[in-house]
Amino acid sequence: MEREHFSRQYDEELNTIRERLLEMGGKVELMINDALKSLVERDSAMAERVIAFDHEINRLEMEIDERCLQVLALRQPAARDLRFITLALKIVTDLERIGDQCRNIGKRAKELNEEPPLKPYIDLPRMALHAGTMVKEALDAFVRGDADLALKVCRDDNFVDNLNEQIQRELLTYMIGDVAAISRAMKINHISKCLERIADHATNVAEMVIFMVKGKDIRHTAV
Amino acid sequence: MEREHFSRQYDEELNTIRERLLEMGGKVELMINDALKSLVERDSAMAERVIAFDHEINRLEMEIDERCLQVLALRQPAARDLRFITLALKIVTDLERIGDQCRNIGKRAKELNEEPPLKPYIDLPRMALHAGTMVKEALDAFVRGDADLALKVCRDDNFVDNLNEQIQRELLTYMIGDVAAISRAMKINHISKCLERIADHATNVAEMVIFMVKGKDIRHTAV
Numbered sequence: 001m002e003r004e005h006f007s008r009q010y011d012e013e014l015n016t017i018r019e020r021l022l023e024m025g026g027k028v029e030l031m032i033n034d035a036l037k038s039l040v041e042r043d044s045a046m047a048e049r050v051i052a053f054d055h056e057i058n059r060l061e062m063e064i065d066e067r068c069l070q071v072l073a074l075r076q077p078a079a080r081d082l083r084f085i086t087l088a089l090k091i092v093t094d095l096e097r098i099g100d101q102c103r104n105i106g107k108r109a110k111e112l113n114e115e116p117p118l119k120p121y122i123d124l125p126r127m128a129l130h131a132g133t134m135v136k137e138a139l140d141a142f143v144r145g146d147a148d149l150a151l152k153v154c155r156d157d158n159f160v161d162n163l164n165e166q167i168q169r170e171l172l173t174y175m176i177g178d179v180a181a182i183s184r185a186m187k188i189n190h191i192s193k194c195l196e197r198i199a200d201h202a203t204n205v206a207e208m209v210i211f212m213v214k215g216k217d218i219r220h221t222a223v
Numbered sequence: 224m225e226r227e228h229f230s231r232q233y234d235e236e237l238n239t240i241r242e243r244l245l246e247m248g249g250k251v252e253l254m255i256n257d258a259l260k261s262l263v264e265r266d267s268a269m270a271e272r273v274i275a276f277d278h279e280i281n282r283l284e285m286e287i288d289e290r291c292l293q294v295l296a297l298r299q300p301a302a303r304d305l306r307f308i309t310l311a312l313k314i315v316t317d318l319e320r321i322g323d324q325c326r327n328i329g330k331r332a333k334e335l336n337e338e339p340p341l342k343p344y345i346d347l348p349r350m351a352l353h354a355g356t357m358v359k360e361a362l363d364a365f366v367r368g369d370a371d372l373a374l375k376v377c378r379d380d381n382f383v384d385n386l387n388e389q390i391q392r393e394l395l396t397y398m399i400g401d402v403a404a405i406s407r408a409m410k411i412n413h414i415s416k417c418l419e420r421i422a423d424h425a426t427n428v429a430e431m432v433i434f435m436v437k438g439k440d441i442r443h444t445a446v
Contacts, residue, residue: 069309074301086292086312093313093427172409176402182395189409193416204316 017067018143024095024141024162026061031057031102031126032198036128038110039191040121047113048165050106052061057099064092091142093198094201098135101194101201108194114170117217118174119185127163130156134202141206147213153206160199167192240290240311241366243327247283247318248362252355254280254325255421259351261345262414270336273329273409279320287315306435311432314365317424321358324417324424331410341397341407350386350418353379355426364429370436376429383422390415412439 038047068089141150171185261270293310356374364373394408
């Protein structure tokens with residue numbers, strides 16, 4: 001009975017970590033969405049909210065870290081649970097840095113909103129949508145232990161990389177055609193790179209999930 | 224006697240993790256140095272070596288991860304040791320991503336080496352030197368548990384950030400002045416951002432060290 005009680009509490013602790021990670025992922029996904037919206041709709045108040053929201057992501061990072069340490073210290077998890085906890089520790093860092101990137105996008109959006117628009121934003125929102133989905137799917141793959149879904153995330157990264165390169169080429173054309181466009185083009189370029197980094201973080205998470213599930217490290221082999 | 228034997232072996236395991244991390248840090252520092260050298264001295268063969276060397280960094284990441292998991296599974300470390308191991312797991316990820324940034328610099332260097340030089344590189348090597356020192360000092364702070372040194376690293380990040388901004392402003396002037404310079408300026412800009420990211424990784428490590436030593440999370444408060 002004692003033992004059963006212990007085990008139920010332990011399961012709950014692991015579940016809480018899982019839930020908090022999903023909560024953090026959901027919030028980060030929303031941040032990506034809002035950061036882009038603040039750019040496309042030229043809404044600087046929304047950009048401000050995105051920048052301020054980074055605190056909430058940081059708070060969640062510290063909370064989840066602490067929960068993982070508690071479980072490691074008090075429950076001495078083995079095998080599967082141990083991999084889950086150590087991965088959670090790494091994943092939470094990736095999520096926090098995605099939050100940082102969203103804050104960076106918010107800052108650039110605010111600057112861009114003060115100048116006349118250079119061009120309609122078509123590819124950046126597409127990139128953001130994909131990057132957000134990658135973050136969501138990478139976390140789903142983690143909590144479900146779904147290697148196939150994680151593999152899909154790794155493959156999707158190519159799409160975001162290609163969009164980033166396409167945007168960069170296009171901006172180059174703008175810059176060559178009009179000197180007055182250069183400063184704005186550099187800022188848009190920065191946002192594109194932030195989105196690429198967000199997709200990279202999601203890919204890192206997915207690669208770690210595949211390692212967790214298959215016990216095989218594909219992090220540094222071609223997918 | 225049995226117990227003493229156990230404890231000596233355990234200490235050795237922790238020491239090995241410490242040594243491997245320092246080894247990885249030393250190799251990463253060398254990579255930063257060589258990546259910049261391949262640019263400044265227009266040595267594309269060296270750039271190739273930097274790109275290829277990333278494999279060695281990835282191998283070390285996997286080895287250290289595995290060692291940490293072993294200690295967590297078999298030794299059930301508590302308190303201080305537990306924080307050390309969980310931090311090692313996070314730090315190794317930062318080091319690996321610094322390796323990725325060096326590979327990116329190597330790729331851009333190769334491209335730039337095929338075109339006429341845009342300008343002498345003055346600030347980029349300074350930035351690289353600082354970023355490399357930050358990586359070294361962050362790791363030293365980790366293995367020594369030296370919060371003061373870690374705090375210095377956090378402060379040094381401002382210097383690298385300022386250099387990056389200065390380089391970006393300068394490149395903007397080049398681009399506005401000469402359309403033919405834009406493509407090369409964008410590549411130099413990319414290298415500058417890679418170095419900034421390397422310094423960010425070192426800062427992340429340093430912030431985690433301060434947390435480990437002081438038990439206080441300064442990751443998300445102003446330094």
